[in-house]
Amino acid sequence: MQPAWAIGLMTGTVLDGNIDIAAIRTDGTVVAEFGPWRLSPYRQEVRDLLAEAVQAALAWRFEGPEPAIFAEAERALTLAQGEAVAAFLVAEGIAASAVAAIGFHGQTVLHRAPTRERKGDTRQLGDGALMARQLGIDVVYDFRTADVRAGGQGAPLVASYHAALMRSLCAGQETAVLNLGGVGNLSAFADTEHVLAFDTGP
Structure with missing residues (x-):
């Protein structure tokens, strides 16, 4: 595409x-x-x-x-x-x-x-x-x-966006992205293909 x-x-x-x-x-x-x-x-x-x-x-x-x-x-x-x-x-x-x-x-x-x-x-x-x-x-x-x-x-889209962002930066498993809003979310590569993502709480 x-x-x-x-x-x-x-x-x-x-x-x-x-x-x-x-x-x-x-x-x-x-x-x-x-x-x-x-x-x-x-x-x-x-x-x-x-x-x-x-x-x-x-x-x-x-x-x-x-x-x-x-x-x-x-x-x-x-x-x-x-x-x-x-x-x-x-x-x-x-x-x-x-x-x-x-x-x-x-x-x-x-x-x-x-x-x-x-x-x-x-x-x-x-x-x-x-x-x-x-x-x-x-x-x-x-x-x-x-x-x-x-x-x-x-928050189903956060992890997908963070993964795309990290790939565009050629970031590896040493990188995580923290989204701070009304509820915080953390995303990181669990391995070369999968992203681990979860809420961290208010």
């Missing part, structure tokens, strides 16, 4: 009010080029809506019907992030047709880590189908939910 542009979106659990947007050219295994990036702030009304959704999630705790505010917040954040991507592409001179996919993390409003006794649970807000219609670009989304349901800790 020839390298193509991929756009990554992230809004952390800390709710700092920014949409992180980054572009890379990749063949899916190796990073061919680190492209432009920017922080795009949410409008205040979207920030307030997300904060309200998080408070509703903390009261809900995966018990009973979902809070009604989730649907409103999901639509608002999806459209806001789509608008931010459209502006980013125009500003950076990247045609939408040159973008193979957008990775849309969405927004974590509630996350329960797995334990030995039970699988974890998570609730992410983000409508990838809506964003795909909005931008006319394929959107990959809801990574965390599928990973948690499969018994993971909810």
Whole structure:
């Protein structure tokens, strides 16, 4: 596969009010080029809506019907992030047709880590189908939910990205990558082909 542009979106659990947007050219295994990036702030009304959704999630705790505010917040954040991507592409001179996919993390409003006794649970807000219609670009989304349901800790892309980054640097087993966010993740080569990755905790 020839390298193509991929756009990554992230809004952390800390709710700092920014949409992180980054572009890379990749063949899916190796990073061919680190492209432009920017922080795009949410409008205040979207920030307030997300904060309200998080408070509703903390009261809900995966018990009973979902809070009604989730649907409103999901639509608002999806459209806001789509608008931010459209502006980013125009500003950076990247045609939408040159973008193979957008990775849309969405927004974590509630996350329960797995334990030995039970699988974890998570609730992410983000409508990838809506964003795909909005931008006319394929959107990959809801990574965390599928990973948690499969018994993971909810960060399935971190290890793949770290592996691609380490390969691009010709790094070996002596190298590890630590991602510090709302939850920390550590990735390292277990051998020449496999990556060991796990959460380190808040």
